[in-house]
Amino acid sequence: MIRSCLLLTASLIALAPPALAQQPAPNPPAGPTTGTRPRPTPLPGAVDPKVAALRDKALADDTAYELVEALTTEIGPRPTGGSARQAAARDWSVARLKAMGFKNVRIEPYTLQNVWERGAETAEIVGPNAQPLRLAALGNSGATPAAGLTAPVVYFASLNDLLLAPEGSLRGKIAFVSNSMQPTQDGSSYGSAGAARFVGPNVAAKKGAAAIVIRSIGTDHGRGPHAGGTNFDAGVAPIPAAALSVADAENLERLMKAGRPVQMKLVLTPRFVGARPSGNVVAEVPGSDKDAGIVLIGGHLDSWDLGTGAIDDGAWIAITAAAAKLVMDAGRPRRTIRVVWFGDEEIGGLGGEAYAKAHAGERHATASESDFGADRVWRVETNFAAPAKAIGDRLAVALQPLGIVRGTGTAGDGTDIAPIVRTGVAGVDLNQSGLRYFDYHHTPEDTLDRIDPVQLKQNVAAWTTMLQVVANAPEEIGAVAPRP
Amino acid sequence: MIRSCLLLTASLIALAPPALAQQPAPNPPAGPTTGTRPRPTPLPGAVDPKVAALRDKALADDTAYELVEALTTEIGPRPTGGSARQAAARDWSVARLKAMGFKNVRIEPYTLQNVWERGAETAEIVGPNAQPLRLAALGNSGATPAAGLTAPVVYFASLNDLLLAPEGSLRGKIAFVSNSMQPTQDGSSYGSAGAARFVGPNVAAKKGAAAIVIRSIGTDHGRGPHAGGTNFDAGVAPIPAAALSVADAENLERLMKAGRPVQMKLVLTPRFVGARPSGNVVAEVPGSDKDAGIVLIGGHLDSWDLGTGAIDDGAWIAITAAAAKLVMDAGRPRRTIRVVWFGDEEIGGLGGEAYAKAHAGERHATASESDFGADRVWRVETNFAAPAKAIGDRLAVALQPLGIVRGTGTAGDGTDIAPIVRTGVAGVDLNQSGLRYFDYHHTPEDTLDRIDPVQLKQNVAAWTTMLQVVANAPEEIGAVAPRP
Numbered sequence: 001m002i003r004s005c006l007l008l009t010a011s012l013i014a015l016a017p018p019a020l021a022q023q024p025a026p027n028p029p030a031g032p033t034t035g036t037r038p039r040p041t042p043l044p045g046a047v048d049p050k051v052a053a054l055r056d057k058a059l060a061d062d063t064a065y066e067l068v069e070a071l072t073t074e075i076g077p078r079p080t081g082g083s084a085r086q087a088a089a090r091d092w093s094v095a096r097l098k099a100m101g102f103k104n105v106r107i108e109p110y111t112l113q114n115v116w117e118r119g120a121e122t123a124e125i126v127g128p129n130a131q132p133l134r135l136a137a138l139g140n141s142g143a144t145p146a147a148g149l150t151a152p153v154v155y156f157a158s159l160n161d162l163l164l165a166p167e168g169s170l171r172g173k174i175a176f177v178s179n180s181m182q183p184t185q186d187g188s189s190y191g192s193a194g195a196a197r198f199v200g201p202n203v204a205a206k207k208g209a210a211a212i213v214i215r216s217i218g219t220d221h222g223r224g225p226h227a228g229g230t231n232f233d234a235g236v237a238p239i240p241a242a243a244l245s246v247a248d249a250e251n252l253e254r255l256m257k258a259g260r261p262v263q264m265k266l267v268l269t270p271r272f273v274g275a276r277p278s279g280n281v282v283a284e285v286p287g288s289d290k291d292a293g294i295v296l297i298g299g300h301l302d303s304w305d306l307g308t309g310a311i312d313d314g315a316w317i318a319i320t321a322a323a324a325k326l327v328m329d330a331g332r333p334r335r336t337i338r339v340v341w342f343g344d345e346e347i348g349g350l351g352g353e354a355y356a357k358a359h360a361g362e363r364h365a366t367a368s369e370s371d372f373g374a375d376r377v378w379r380v381e382t383n384f385a386a387p388a389k390a391i392g393d394r395l396a397v398a399l400q401p402l403g404i405v406r407g408t409g410t411a412g413d414g415t416d417i418a419p420i421v422r423t424g425v426a427g428v429d430l431n432q433s434g435l436r437y438f439d440y441h442h443t444p445e446d447t448l449d450r451i452d453p454v455q456l457k458q459n460v461a462a463w464t465t466m467l468q469v470v471a472n473a474p475e476e477i478g479a480v481a482p483r484p
Numbered sequence: 485m486i487r488s489c490l491l492l493t494a495s496l497i498a499l500a501p502p503a504l505a506q507q508p509a510p511n512p513p514a515g516p517t518t519g520t521r522p523r524p525t526p527l528p529g530a531v532d533p534k535v536a537a538l539r540d541k542a543l544a545d546d547t548a549y550e551l552v553e554a555l556t557t558e559i560g561p562r563p564t565g566g567s568a569r570q571a572a573a574r575d576w577s578v579a580r581l582k583a584m585g586f587k588n589v590r591i592e593p594y595t596l597q598n599v600w601e602r603g604a605e606t607a608e609i610v611g612p613n614a615q616p617l618r619l620a621a622l623g624n625s626g627a628t629p630a631a632g633l634t635a636p637v638v639y640f641a642s643l644n645d646l647l648l649a650p651e652g653s654l655r656g657k658i659a660f661v662s663n664s665m666q667p668t669q670d671g672s673s674y675g676s677a678g679a680a681r682f683v684g685p686n687v688a689a690k691k692g693a694a695a696i697v698i699r700s701i702g703t704d705h706g707r708g709p710h711a712g713g714t715n716f717d718a719g720v721a722p723i724p725a726a727a728l729s730v731a732d733a734e735n736l737e738r739l740m741k742a743g744r745p746v747q748m749k750l751v752l753t754p755r756f757v758g759a760r761p762s763g764n765v766v767a768e769v770p771g772s773d774k775d776a777g778i779v780l781i782g783g784h785l786d787s788w789d790l791g792t793g794a795i796d797d798g799a800w801i802a803i804t805a806a807a808a809k810l811v812m813d814a815g816r817p818r819r820t821i822r823v824v825w826f827g828d829e830e831i832g833g834l835g836g837e838a839y840a841k842a843h844a845g846e847r848h849a850t851a852s853e854s855d856f857g858a859d860r861v862w863r864v865e866t867n868f869a870a871p872a873k874a875i876g877d878r879l880a881v882a883l884q885p886l887g888i889v890r891g892t893g894t895a896g897d898g899t900d901i902a903p904i905v906r907t908g909v910a911g912v913d914l915n916q917s918g919l920r921y922f923d924y925h926h927t928p929e930d931t932l933d934r935i936d937p938v939q940l941k942q943n944v945a946a947w948t949t950m951l952q953v954v955a956n957a958p959e960e961i962g963a964v965a966p967r968p
Contacts, residue, residue: 045644045647045648046648104618158884158885159886160529160881162885164528164529179884179885180887181884182860182862182887182889183631184669184862184863184920185668186670186887187671188889188891189862189864189887189889191889192884192889192890366863376666378666378668378673379668379672397644400642400644400663400676401641401642401663403664403665403673405666405668405672405675406676407672407674407677435669435919479879
C-alpha cells in the first residue's frame with residue numbers, strides 16, 4: 001500500500017506550482033482533536049521530487065536486510081568491552097563499507113581502561129522449593145566466591161521500596177527487586193522500570209546487601225534474562241548483581257508471597273580484566289561544501305553477548321549504511337555525511353566519548369542516532385535553531401507519507417552522540433516504535449528473525465529522506481542550546 | 485498478576501519508616517538508557533497505605549463495566565447536537581448518579597444555536613467501474629441536491645497536496661483526500677492525519693470544489709466509515725463533505741491509479757435545524773474544605789450516532805463515576821470532587837464552553853478529562869505550580885505499580901475542560917493507550933465489546949488513585965500559566 005501511494009504522491013507533487021510552496025497551514029479546530037495530544041501539523045508545501053523519488057526507491061531496497069543478515073550470521077555476538085569478536089566486526093565493517101563505495105573508511109582506535117567480563121552464572125532456590133533460576137550478571141557486577149553465595153532473599157516490589165529499606169537491614173541478604181515493565185511506543189517505560197537496574201545494585205550495596213537480583217527489564221514473559229549495565233558510585237564496592245528472566249522472577253515472587261522464607265544460592269564470577277584496545281568505524285560520503293558542517297549518523301557495533309545483536313544495534317548499523325549509500329548514489333550532497341559505528345556503547349558509551357574527543361575541532365551540523373530496533377519509525381523530532389527551522393518543516397512533510405508524525409521538538413537522543421550533542425549540535429531523531437523492542441532487548445532472543453523486513457525498509461526510507469533533505473539543505477545549520 | 489503484586493506492595497510500604505520518605509532519587513547513568521527518552525523517575529518515598537489499598541480495591545471493582553454496559557444497552561447512541569437520545573441519557577445519568585449516592589446531582593441546561601443533523605448519505609462510482617461506496621457525512625457538511633451530485637473525482641494523497649492545488653482548479657469537481665493513519669500510543673497521529681478532516685473541507689470549498697470526500701481518519705481497514713466534525717471559515721459556504729470507509733477509500737485509490745477518470749454520484753442531505761436545548765450532568769462528592777478548590781473530572785455524554793458510544797466516551801463516563809464512588813465511600817475528601825458529564829463535545833465542545841461560563845466564579849484546583857477509550861493508562865502528566873509539585877511526585881509513585889510512566893509535564897488535555905484550563909487551572913492527565921482506539925472511533929463498531937474489562941479496571945484504579953491523592957493533598961493547589 002505505502003509504496004504505490006508514495007509513487008503517486010511524488011508524481012502529483014511534481015505537477016504542483018512552486019508559487020504555493022509557502023502557503024501557511026490553517027489551524028485545526030479545537031473540537032475534533034479531543035483526547036489526543038495534537039502536534040503541529042506540517043503543511044509547508046511541495047516535497048522536492050528528488051527527495052520523494054529517493055524515499056520511494058528506498059522502500060524497495062534490500063541492502064539493509066542483507067547487511068544485518070551478514071553481520072549477525074558471519075560475526076554474531078560482538079561483546080561489548082573490546083572483545084575479539086568486536087574487533088572482527090570492525091574489520092568486517094571496513095571491508096563492507098569500502099566495497100559499498102564509501103570514502104575515508106577507517107578504524108579510529110581508543111583504549112578501554114578496565115573491562116568487565118562475564119564469568120559463570122547460575123542460581124537456584126534452595127530448600128523445600130529447590131529449583132534452578134535463569135539469570136544473567138549485570139555489567140559491572142561484583143563476583144560471588146567461586147563456590148557461590150547462599151543467603152536469604154528479601155523482596156521489594158520496586159526500586160522505590162528498596163530505597164525505603166532501613167540502612168543495614170540487608171546485611172548478609174540478597175535483595176530482590178521485581179518491578180514489571182509495560183511496553184511503550186516511545187520507550188519511556190524503560191526509563192522508569194529500568195531504574196531498578198541502573199541504580200538498584202548501587203542502592204543495595206550501600207544498604208549492605210550481599211547481592212542483588214532484579215526482575216529483567218523487559219516486556220516479555222520468557223526464560224531469557226535481559227543483560228545490561230549498571231553502575232556503582234566511586235567508593236562503593238560492586239556487589240554481585242544479576243537479572244532473573246521475567247518468568248523466573250514471577251515464579252520467585254509467587255514463592256515469596258506464600259510467606260515462607262526463601263534462600264538463594266548465587267554463583268557469579270565476572271571479573272575486571274584491565275585495559276583493552278577497541279575502536280570506532282568511520283565512513284564518509286564527502287560533501288561539496290566543506291564549511292557546511294558534517295551530518296553525523298551513528299549506531300553501535302558492539303552488542304550484548306547473549307544474542308546476536310540483531311535489533312541492538314545490528315539493524316541500525318545496516319540502516320545507516322543503506323540510507324547513506326542511496327544518497328551517495330544519487331549525487332554528491334552539499335554536506336559530508338559521516339557514518340560512525342561506535343564501539344562499546346553497552347558498557348557506558350565509551351566509543352561515543354572517544355569520538356567526541358577525537359573530533360572536537362570539527363563542525364557538526366547535525367547528529368542522529370538510532371538504537372531502538374527495526375520496527376517502523378513513527379515520529380520525527382528536530383531542534384534546529386531558528387534560521388534552519390524550515391529544514392524540519394520540509395523533512396516532516398517528506399516523511400508524512402511514511403506514516404511518521406511530527407513531535408514536539410526534543411531531539412538529540414542517543415548515548416553515542418550524547419557527548420557531541422552536549423556541545424550544541426542540533427539533533428534529528430527518527431523514533432522507532434518500542435512496543436516490541438523490550439521483548440528481546442539484551443536477551444538470547446535478539447536474533448535476525450526479530451527483524452521485520454518490511455518495517456526495516458520503512459526505516460531505510462525514513463533515514464534516506466532525512467539524509468537527502470538535511471545534507472542538501474541550503475540553510476546554515478548552527479549551534480543550538482545544549483540539552484541539560 | 486498486577487493485583488497480587490499491588491497487595492504485597494501495599495503491605496511492604498506500610499512497614500517502611502516515614503523518616504526515609506524524602507530520600508532523594510539517584511541519577512541513572514547515561515549509558516544504559518540509550519535509544520529511549522528517559523523521563524524523570526519518581527522515587528520520593530512511601531505510598532500512603534490508604535491510597536494503595538483503594539487502588540488495589542479498584543482493580544477488583546465491577547462498577548464501571550456495569551455502568552457502560554447499561555448506558556450502551558439501555559440508551560445506545562446519544563447523538564451530539566442536543567438530540568432526544570442525549571436528553572434521555574441525561575435523565576438516565578441523574579437517576580444513576582443519585583442512586584450511587586452522589587450529592588448535588590443536577591442537569592445544567594444550555595442552548596445550542598444552530599444544530600447540524602445527518603440526512604441521507606449514499607455514494608457510488610458511476611461508469612465502467614460502477615459500485616457503491618460506504619461513507620458518512622462529516623459534522624457541519626453542506627448538502628447535495630436531494631437527487632444527488634455527479635462529478636469527476638480529483639485525487640490528493642494528503643491535505644498538503646490539496647493545499648497545493650491551484651485556486652479554482654477544483655470547480656465542479658469532487659476532491660478526494662486520502663492520507664492514511666498509523667496507530668500511535670499517544671494519539672499524535674490523529675492530529676496529523678486528522679487535519680484532512682478538520683480543515684480539508686474548508687480548503688476544498690475555498691478552491692471551488694463541488695464536494696469533498698476523505699479517507700476515514702482511522703487505523704482500521706474496515707467498511708465502517710469514521711464520522712467526525714469539520715469546520716468552515718465564516719463566509720465560506722459549507723460544501724458536501726464525507727468520510728469514505730478505509731476499505732472504500734483504498735478501492736477508489738486503486739481505481740484512480742489505473743489512470744481512468746472516475747465519476748462519483750454523491751447524495752448527502754444533512755441540514756441545520758436551528759436552536760435546541762441541551763445540558764451537562766453534574767454530580768459531587770462534597771469536600772471538607774470549601775476553600776481548597778474543586779477537583780474536576782469530566783467526560784462527554786454525547787456520542788456520534790453510528791455506534792453506541794462505548795469507547796467514545798461511555799467508558800470514561802463509567803470510569804469517572806466508579807472512581808469517584810470508591811473515593812466517596814472511603815471517607816470525605818478534603819476537596820470537593822465534581823464529576824461532569826458534558827453534552828455536545830463531538831460538534832465542538834459546546835458543553836464545556838457552557839460549563840466554563842456557568843462556573844467562572846468558582847475556584848478549580850485541577851481539571852482532568854479522558855476521552856480516549858478504555859485501554860490501559862500508560863502515562864501520567866501533571867503541571868502543578870511549584871508549591872504543589874510534590875503532589876505530582878506522590879501520584880507518580882502511587883501509579884507506578886499499575887505500569888504507568890511519568891510524562892514530561894504537559895497536562896490539561898481535553899476539549900471539554902479546555903475552557904476551564906485556559907483560565908489557569910492545573911491539569912492532571914492519565915493517558916490511555918491509543919493503539920486500538922482509532923480502529924473504532926466514530927464508527928458503527930464503537931460498541932461495548934471493544935472494551936476490555938481488565939484494562940477498564942486498570943483505568944478505574946488509576947483514576948481512583950488520582951482522586952484520592954489530589955483531593956486529599958495538604959498542599960495548596962494554585963493557578964498555573966495557561967497553555968497557549
